[in-house]
Amino acid sequence: xxxxxxxxxxxxxxxxxxxxxxxxxxxxxxxxxxxxxxxxxxxxxxxxxxxxxxxxxxxxxxxxxxxxxxxxxxxxxxxxxxxxxxxxxxxxxxxxxxxxxxxxxxxxxxxxxxxxxxxxxxxxxxxxxxxxxxxxxxxxxxxxxxxxxxxxxxxxxxxxxxxxxxxxxxxxxxxxxxxxxxxxxxxxxxxxxxxxxxxxxxxxxxxxxxxxxxxxxxxxxxxxxxxxxxxxxxxxxxxxxxxxxxxxxxxxxxxxxxxxxxxxxxxxxxxxxxxxxxxxxxxxxxxxxxxxxxxxx
Numbered sequence: 001x002x003x004x005x006x007x008x009x010x011x012x013x014x015x016x017x018x019x020x021x022x023x024x025x026x027x028x029x030x031x032x033x034x035x036x037x038x039x040x041x042x043x044x045x046x047x048x049x050x051x052x053x054x055x056x057x058x059x060x061x062x063x064x065x066x067x068x069x070x071x072x073x074x075x076x077x078x079x080x081x082x083x084x085x086x087x088x089x090x091x092x093x094x095x096x097x098x099x100x101x102x103x104x105x106x107x108x109x110x111x112x113x114x115x116x117x118x119x120x121x122x123x124x125x126x127x128x129x130x131x132x133x134x135x136x137x138x139x140x141x142x143x144x145x146x147x148x149x150x151x152x153x154x155x156x157x158x159x160x161x162x163x164x165x166x167x168x169x170x171x172x173x174x175x176x177x178x179x180x181x182x183x184x185x186x187x188x189x190x191x192x193x194x195x196x197x198x199x200x201x202x203x204x205x206x207x208x209x210x211x212x213x214x215x216x217x218x219x220x221x222x223x224x225x226x227x228x229x230x231x232x233x234x235x236x237x238x239x240x241x242x243x244x245x246x247x248x249x250x251x252x253x254x255x256x257x258x259x260x261x262x263x264x265x266x267x268x269x270x271x272x273x274x275x276x277x278x279x280x281x282x283x284x285x286x287x288x289x290x291x292x293x294x295x296x297x
Contacts, residue, residue: 001042003075006068008035012048013065016055093285094124096133097146099231100250101273106165107146110292121285134159137276143286145276148248150209158280164293165273167248168263169207169214174241175258185263192220195243197234200227207271211246214267235259272296 011021012032022029040047047061057065101107115123128136130153133145138156148167155161171186173179179186192215199208215222225243228234231251238245239258248271252261275293277286 001039003072005035005039006071008032009039009047010065010068010072012036012055013057013061013068016057018055091285092122092124093289094126094141094143095146095289096126096128096136096142096144098130098133098148098273099127100148100167100248101146103250103253104165104167104273106293110289114289114292118285118288134276137278140278140281143277143283144289146273147276148207148271148273150207150213152209152213155274155276158278159276160279162275162290162293163272163296164275165250166296167250167271167273169210169246169269169271170249170252171262171264172235172238172245172247173260173262174238174244175260176241177244177260179262180260185265187265188214188218188267189220191215191222191244191246192218194223195225196222197226197228197237197243197245198222198224199229199234200224207246207248210271214246214264214269217267232256 008021008025011024012018015021015024018029018033022032025032036048043060043064045060045064046058047064049056049058049061097107111123114121126142128145130147130149133142133147134149134156136142137145137159146164149155171179171188171191179190198211212222226237228237231247232254234245234247235251235254235256237243239256246264249261275290277290
Protein backbone atom coordinates (compact mmCIF):
# COMPACT_ATOMS: atom_id res chain seq x y z
CA UNK A 1 0.00 0.00 0.00
CA UNK A 2 1.37 3.41 -0.94
CA UNK A 3 0.66 7.01 0.05
CA UNK A 4 -1.49 7.53 -3.04
CA UNK A 5 -3.92 4.91 -1.74
CA UNK A 6 -3.96 6.58 1.65
CA UNK A 7 -4.91 9.87 -0.03
CA UNK A 8 -7.68 8.15 -2.01
CA UNK A 9 -9.20 6.61 1.10
CA UNK A 10 -8.98 9.85 3.13
CA UNK A 11 -10.75 11.78 0.38
CA UNK A 12 -13.61 9.27 0.23
CA UNK A 13 -13.83 9.04 4.04
CA UNK A 14 -13.97 12.80 4.40
CA UNK A 15 -16.42 13.41 1.56
CA UNK A 16 -18.48 10.23 2.18
CA UNK A 17 -19.33 10.49 -1.49
CA UNK A 18 -17.42 8.81 -4.33
CA UNK A 19 -18.30 11.40 -6.98
CA UNK A 20 -17.19 14.35 -4.87
CA UNK A 21 -14.05 12.50 -3.75
CA UNK A 22 -13.17 11.66 -7.37
CA UNK A 23 -13.59 15.30 -8.37
CA UNK A 24 -11.40 16.37 -5.41
CA UNK A 25 -8.69 13.92 -6.51
CA UNK A 26 -9.13 14.77 -10.18
CA UNK A 27 -9.64 11.14 -11.19
CA UNK A 28 -12.60 9.15 -12.49
CA UNK A 29 -15.12 7.60 -10.09
CA UNK A 30 -14.74 3.98 -11.33
CA UNK A 31 -10.92 3.92 -10.83
CA UNK A 32 -11.41 5.42 -7.36
CA UNK A 33 -13.93 2.71 -6.43
CA UNK A 34 -11.50 0.04 -7.63
CA UNK A 35 -8.70 1.55 -5.52
CA UNK A 36 -10.84 1.50 -2.37
CA UNK A 37 -11.86 -2.09 -3.04
CA UNK A 38 -8.20 -2.99 -3.50
CA UNK A 39 -7.35 -1.47 -0.09
CA UNK A 40 -10.12 -3.46 1.57
CA UNK A 41 -8.95 -6.67 -0.08
CA UNK A 42 -5.37 -6.06 1.02
CA UNK A 43 -6.41 -5.35 4.61
CA UNK A 44 -9.08 -8.05 4.69
CA UNK A 45 -11.64 -5.71 6.27
CA UNK A 46 -14.57 -3.56 5.18
CA UNK A 47 -13.74 0.12 5.61
CA UNK A 48 -16.79 1.69 3.99
CA UNK A 49 -20.46 0.71 4.20
CA UNK A 50 -22.03 1.56 0.85
CA UNK A 51 -25.70 1.94 0.01
CA UNK A 52 -27.38 3.55 -2.97
CA UNK A 53 -27.95 6.75 -1.01
CA UNK A 54 -24.86 7.18 1.10
CA UNK A 55 -21.44 6.01 2.21
CA UNK A 56 -20.56 5.42 5.86
CA UNK A 57 -17.37 4.50 7.68
CA UNK A 58 -17.30 1.20 9.50
CA UNK A 59 -15.57 1.09 12.93
CA UNK A 60 -12.52 -0.31 11.15
CA UNK A 61 -12.78 2.49 8.61
CA UNK A 62 -12.78 5.13 11.35
CA UNK A 63 -9.60 3.66 12.84
CA UNK A 64 -7.96 3.42 9.44
CA UNK A 65 -8.86 7.05 8.67
CA UNK A 66 -6.98 8.25 11.75
CA UNK A 67 -3.93 6.20 10.87
CA UNK A 68 -4.06 7.21 7.20
CA UNK A 69 -4.15 10.88 8.15
CA UNK A 70 -1.16 10.39 10.46
CA UNK A 71 0.76 8.59 7.72
CA UNK A 72 0.13 11.41 5.24
CA UNK A 73 1.06 14.02 7.85
CA UNK A 74 4.29 12.20 8.67
CA UNK A 75 5.16 11.94 5.00
CA UNK A 76 4.62 15.69 4.59
CA UNK A 77 6.80 16.35 7.64
CA UNK A 78 9.55 14.13 6.27
CA UNK A 79 9.58 16.02 2.96
CA UNK A 80 9.51 19.37 4.76
CA UNK A 81 12.30 18.35 7.12
CA UNK A 82 14.61 17.23 4.33
CA UNK A 83 13.85 20.30 2.23
CA UNK A 84 14.40 22.74 5.10
CA UNK A 85 17.57 20.97 6.21
CA UNK A 86 18.95 21.18 2.66
CA UNK A 87 18.22 24.91 2.69
CA UNK A 88 19.93 25.36 6.06
CA UNK A 89 16.69 26.15 7.88
CA UNK A 90 16.87 23.37 10.45
CA UNK A 91 19.37 21.01 12.01
CA UNK A 92 22.26 21.66 14.41
CA UNK A 93 24.98 24.31 14.25
CA UNK A 94 27.98 23.76 16.53
CA UNK A 95 29.78 26.89 17.73
CA UNK A 96 32.92 27.21 19.85
CA UNK A 97 34.25 30.51 21.16
CA UNK A 98 36.73 32.04 23.55
CA UNK A 99 35.47 33.54 26.82
CA UNK A 100 35.37 37.14 25.67
CA UNK A 101 33.29 36.57 22.50
CA UNK A 102 29.81 36.43 24.17
CA UNK A 103 30.63 39.85 25.65
CA UNK A 104 30.93 41.44 22.21
CA UNK A 105 27.86 42.86 20.50
CA UNK A 106 28.77 41.58 17.02
CA UNK A 107 28.41 38.01 18.33
CA UNK A 108 25.32 38.40 20.49
CA UNK A 109 23.48 40.35 17.78
CA UNK A 110 24.29 37.74 15.14
CA UNK A 111 23.20 34.83 17.34
CA UNK A 112 19.98 36.59 18.32
CA UNK A 113 19.19 37.39 14.68
CA UNK A 114 19.99 33.84 13.57
CA UNK A 115 17.82 32.27 16.27
CA UNK A 116 14.93 34.54 15.30
CA UNK A 117 15.28 33.81 11.58
CA UNK A 118 15.89 30.06 11.95
CA UNK A 119 14.07 28.94 15.12
CA UNK A 120 14.27 25.26 14.14
CA UNK A 121 18.08 25.22 14.08
CA UNK A 122 19.61 23.99 17.34
CA UNK A 123 22.69 25.97 18.38
CA UNK A 124 25.27 23.96 20.30
CA UNK A 125 27.46 26.51 22.11
CA UNK A 126 30.75 25.75 23.85
CA UNK A 127 33.50 27.88 25.39
CA UNK A 128 37.01 26.72 24.48
CA UNK A 129 40.60 27.97 24.31
CA UNK A 130 41.85 29.33 20.97
CA UNK A 131 44.00 26.26 20.31
CA UNK A 132 41.17 23.82 20.97
CA UNK A 133 38.80 25.80 18.77
CA UNK A 134 41.15 25.59 15.79
CA UNK A 135 41.66 21.86 16.35
CA UNK A 136 37.91 21.22 16.59
CA UNK A 137 37.18 23.11 13.38
CA UNK A 138 39.93 21.18 11.60
CA UNK A 139 38.52 17.88 12.88
CA UNK A 140 35.00 18.83 11.87
CA UNK A 141 33.57 18.50 15.39
CA UNK A 142 32.72 22.22 15.34
CA UNK A 143 31.11 24.13 12.46
CA UNK A 144 32.19 27.67 13.37
CA UNK A 145 34.84 28.87 15.79
CA UNK A 146 35.59 32.30 17.22
CA UNK A 147 39.20 32.61 18.26
CA UNK A 148 41.70 35.27 19.31
CA UNK A 149 45.08 33.87 18.27
CA UNK A 150 48.33 35.54 19.21
CA UNK A 151 50.06 37.69 16.62
CA UNK A 152 52.58 34.92 15.93
CA UNK A 153 49.94 32.23 15.34
CA UNK A 154 49.93 30.80 11.81
CA UNK A 155 46.43 29.67 10.85
CA UNK A 156 46.10 26.41 8.87
CA UNK A 157 45.65 27.08 5.16
CA UNK A 158 42.67 24.71 5.01
CA UNK A 159 40.59 27.06 7.18
CA UNK A 160 38.56 30.03 6.05
CA UNK A 161 39.52 32.89 8.38
CA UNK A 162 37.37 36.02 8.68
CA UNK A 163 38.36 38.92 11.00
CA UNK A 164 35.09 40.07 12.59
CA UNK A 165 36.10 42.28 15.54
CA UNK A 166 38.96 44.62 16.38
CA UNK A 167 39.75 44.70 20.11
CA UNK A 168 42.52 46.28 22.19
CA UNK A 169 44.52 45.00 25.11
CA UNK A 170 44.39 47.23 28.20
CA UNK A 171 46.12 47.30 31.57
CA UNK A 172 43.86 46.45 34.49
CA UNK A 173 44.95 47.84 37.86
CA UNK A 174 43.59 47.82 41.40
CA UNK A 175 41.65 51.03 42.00
CA UNK A 176 44.21 52.30 44.54
CA UNK A 177 47.26 51.59 42.36
CA UNK A 178 49.83 54.45 42.23
CA UNK A 179 49.71 54.54 38.41
CA UNK A 180 46.11 55.70 38.65
CA UNK A 181 47.39 59.03 39.90
CA UNK A 182 48.48 59.74 36.33
CA UNK A 183 46.09 60.67 33.56
CA UNK A 184 46.20 59.29 30.04
CA UNK A 185 47.61 56.03 28.71
CA UNK A 186 50.41 54.17 30.42
CA UNK A 187 53.40 52.44 28.84
CA UNK A 188 53.85 48.70 29.07
CA UNK A 189 57.28 49.47 30.58
CA UNK A 190 55.50 51.00 33.58
CA UNK A 191 54.43 47.49 34.57
CA UNK A 192 57.88 45.86 34.59
CA UNK A 193 58.13 45.83 38.40
CA UNK A 194 54.52 44.84 38.97
CA UNK A 195 53.11 41.55 40.18
CA UNK A 196 50.90 39.95 37.53
CA UNK A 197 47.79 37.79 37.62
CA UNK A 198 47.78 35.83 34.35
CA UNK A 199 46.94 32.53 32.78
CA UNK A 200 49.92 30.20 32.54
CA UNK A 201 51.91 30.55 29.35
CA UNK A 202 51.01 27.92 26.80
CA UNK A 203 47.42 27.68 28.03
CA UNK A 204 46.17 28.19 24.49
CA UNK A 205 44.67 31.64 24.98
CA UNK A 206 45.93 33.97 22.27
CA UNK A 207 45.89 37.32 24.00
CA UNK A 208 47.82 35.99 27.02
CA UNK A 209 50.54 34.88 24.63
CA UNK A 210 50.47 38.40 23.25
CA UNK A 211 50.92 39.81 26.77
CA UNK A 212 54.15 37.85 27.16
CA UNK A 213 55.28 39.12 23.75
CA UNK A 214 54.51 42.75 24.70
CA UNK A 215 56.48 42.46 27.90
CA UNK A 216 59.40 40.81 26.11
CA UNK A 217 59.50 43.64 23.57
CA UNK A 218 59.63 46.09 26.51
CA UNK A 219 62.61 44.23 27.95
CA UNK A 220 61.10 42.31 30.82
CA UNK A 221 59.23 39.14 31.70
CA UNK A 222 56.04 39.51 33.76
CA UNK A 223 56.42 38.48 37.37
CA UNK A 224 53.45 36.18 37.84
CA UNK A 225 52.35 35.81 41.45
CA UNK A 226 49.02 34.15 40.72
CA UNK A 227 47.72 32.10 37.80
CA UNK A 228 44.01 32.06 37.00
CA UNK A 229 42.05 30.38 34.22
CA UNK A 230 38.75 32.28 34.25
CA UNK A 231 38.60 35.95 33.26
CA UNK A 232 36.26 36.77 36.14
CA UNK A 233 38.70 35.21 38.61
CA UNK A 234 41.59 37.20 37.16
CA UNK A 235 39.71 40.50 37.42
CA UNK A 236 38.52 39.67 40.93
CA UNK A 237 42.08 39.01 42.07
CA UNK A 238 43.21 42.31 40.58
CA UNK A 239 40.41 44.05 42.49
CA UNK A 240 41.68 42.34 45.65
CA UNK A 241 45.13 43.85 45.11
CA UNK A 242 46.90 40.59 44.31
CA UNK A 243 48.44 42.07 41.18
CA UNK A 244 47.79 43.69 37.81
CA UNK A 245 46.87 42.14 34.48
CA UNK A 246 46.49 42.90 30.79
CA UNK A 247 43.19 41.94 29.20
CA UNK A 248 41.03 42.64 26.13
CA UNK A 249 38.79 45.68 26.33
CA UNK A 250 35.81 43.39 25.65
CA UNK A 251 36.14 42.01 29.18
CA UNK A 252 35.49 45.49 30.53
CA UNK A 253 31.78 44.72 30.26
CA UNK A 254 32.25 42.35 33.20
CA UNK A 255 31.34 44.80 35.94
CA UNK A 256 34.08 44.22 38.52
CA UNK A 257 34.39 46.88 41.19
CA UNK A 258 37.67 48.33 42.45
CA UNK A 259 39.61 47.96 39.20
CA UNK A 260 40.58 50.57 36.61
CA UNK A 261 41.10 49.97 32.91
CA UNK A 262 43.97 51.95 31.35
CA UNK A 263 44.94 52.34 27.72
CA UNK A 264 48.47 51.13 26.83
CA UNK A 265 50.75 53.24 24.66
CA UNK A 266 53.93 52.50 22.67
CA UNK A 267 52.96 48.87 21.98
CA UNK A 268 50.97 46.86 19.45
CA UNK A 269 47.90 46.12 21.56
CA UNK A 270 45.55 45.32 18.67
CA UNK A 271 43.79 41.98 19.20
CA UNK A 272 41.44 40.62 16.57
CA UNK A 273 38.67 38.09 16.97
CA UNK A 274 38.56 35.72 14.01
CA UNK A 275 35.69 33.62 12.72
CA UNK A 276 37.06 30.33 11.40
CA UNK A 277 35.41 27.46 9.55
CA UNK A 278 36.37 24.72 7.16
CA UNK A 279 35.27 25.37 3.59
CA UNK A 280 36.05 21.72 2.83
CA UNK A 281 32.82 20.67 4.55
CA UNK A 282 29.79 22.29 2.83
CA UNK A 283 27.12 23.16 5.35
CA UNK A 284 24.13 25.35 4.36
CA UNK A 285 23.33 26.10 8.00
CA UNK A 286 26.86 27.32 8.63
CA UNK A 287 26.84 29.49 5.53
CA UNK A 288 23.67 31.24 6.66
CA UNK A 289 25.23 31.93 10.05
CA UNK A 290 28.55 33.18 8.64
CA UNK A 291 26.70 35.69 6.46
CA UNK A 292 25.54 37.42 9.66
CA UNK A 293 29.07 38.78 10.13
CA UNK A 294 30.72 41.65 8.27
CA UNK A 295 34.48 41.18 7.79
CA UNK A 296 36.66 44.03 9.03
CA UNK A 297 39.62 45.45 7.12
